[in-house]
């Protein structure tokens with residue numbers, strides 16, 4: 001063995017080190033602590049006392065409602081966000097004059113400049129009794145309740161996460177070779193068919209990335225359901241806040257956390273397999 | 288008389304200030320292999336794009352099979368294009384790429400029918416068995432063939448080829464030229480090929496249109512263009528030529544290098560030459576079957592002489608610095624417009 005590969009390996013190790021340290025101390029270690037806690041017992045005054053019991057896991061059903069809410073609303077909200085984000089990204093990447101693109105992309109991000117809470121309060125106003133329902137009543141559609149329903153959570157999610165979904169889709173559409181669209185038209189495909197047969201499949205990696213991002217954030221979110229769900233539509237995140245901070249049942253909270261992480265892993269694994277199974281190799285070839 | 292398959296009627300295309308195509312009346316006859324030849328930027332691609340329907344003329348009309356197609360979108364036109372960089376769909380297999388056109392039809396052909404057509408089309412371009420490959424797994428030449436199969440499977444009225452061989456290396460290009468020619472003969476589809484490579488245009492086509500700044504300056508068989516160019520521009524672009532001062536200010540005399548006779552002295556030059564010029568040999572390039580000499584004469588200046596290997600036995604070879612005698616038959620000297 002010569003010195004050169006050894007040195008290059010040392011350099012590699014040095015470059016990887018910060019990420020590795022970060023990964024181990026901020027991800028692996030806390031996760032292991034959580035796993036250990038999840039087999040423990042609640043100390044009489046709250047918190048953790050060492051033990052080895054599966055009770056916390058067997059008790060998960062007690063928070064079943066939170067799991068059901070999260071697992072239905074998070075995917076649904078992700079899907080809705082993607083559906084709203086796609087035309088925006090398409091417009092930005094394909095239709096808009098390139099010199100306006102950056103400015104419009106910045107505008108898409110603009111809501112991030114104000115506090116999240118402020119934005120949710122704005123929605124509480126809009127969706128609350130004196131907001132949209134009042135206007136609907138005015139034109140004759142009475143008794144619509146939006147705030148503190150799953151609808152409010154969905155609307156808030158789409159609004160809040162759109163700025164995260166648009167950029168990855170924009171990038172994949174921007175990268176799309178416009179000659180492929182011409183080739184499709186040349187071969188007799190109408191614009192609509194070209195969209196579904198060429199544009200959409202080739203933008204799928206961007207949709208997948210954006211969806212992943214939004215889905216993961218939604219799964220762990222507790223602020224959105226707390227404000228727009230008003231405690232009636234609560235997520236796993238809300239259950240965790242409650243368990244760790246209110247009832248101080250850390251071991252049970254830890255078990256709920258582990259379940260959440262496990263569900264996320266499994267979902268992401270299958271989702272990636274599904275999306276990349278069709279497009280992964282191709283994406284590698286395109287880059 | 289039969290309609291041309293594609294016809295420009297006074298087509299002009301402007302991009303802002305730039306006129307890419309000017310008062311063009313290009314006509315493609317059914318069944319022919321036509322090349323559009325011209326330097327970069329003369330409007331070749333723009334012409335093809337107007338035929339395919341990706342661009343609309345600023346003025347004039349485009350007729351396809353006698354039908355006015357001006358303004359009709361690309362997907363409704365019975366022509367297909369082979370793009371310079373192939374533009375194969377990266378997310379589809381070779382087979383799905385090739386069957387793409389057929390799958391847009393309604394009613395959609397059955398799967399069995401599609402499979403049969405694809406097999407046939409791939410066989411045509413000698414890619415049997417490549418159905419399930421991905422386009423990025425193929426070499427440039429193979430991608431080229433897939434692009435051809437994808438277009439030909441639709442049996443277009445005209446196949447439009449925009450510099451289809453430009454990205455291939457020299458040897459492969461030569462092979463594909465022959466293959467394209469054979470393919471055109473076999474399928475009997477009209478081919479319209481755009482190129483800036485005169486050798487390609489001359490060797491492959493039944494007819495060549497020479498373009499200059501958006502206009503067609505001459506069209507005819509390769510032999511006609513070579514033997515009877517209408518202007519210095521055409522003579523220069525199609526093959527090599529020597530140009531000498533013409534009888535008037537706006538004319539030049541063109542003599543093809545291979546029509547110049549060269550010998551050690553006047554006595555051994557062939558009979559029937561219009562004049563004899565003694566020259567000094569400045570340079571010699573050995574080209575295999577030919578040798579090219581650059582020679583200089585006091586009144587004519589420098590010019591080129593191309594001698595075939597075969598003639599060297601009688602006329603001998605010349606070294607740099609040798610003096611020799613040259614001349615050409617009267618019909619070899621063409622008086623052409625100087626533009």
Ligand SMILES: Nc1ncnc2c1ncn2[C@@H]1O[C@H](COP(=O)(O)OP(=O)(O)OP(=O)(O)O)[C@@H](O)[C@H]1O
Nearest residue numbers: 302305306307326327328329330331332333334483
């Ligand atoms: N979309 C466009 N916008 C503005 N100008 C254009 C456009 N397309 C072509 N042109 C101009 O029109 C002229 C002809 O272009 P075209 O692409 O037809 O040339 P070409 O003969 O195909 O050249 P090449 O051999 O380099 O491909 C050029 O001057 C070019 O700059």
Ligand SMILES: [Mg+2]
Nearest residue numbers: 331332333449
């Ligand atoms: Mg071109």
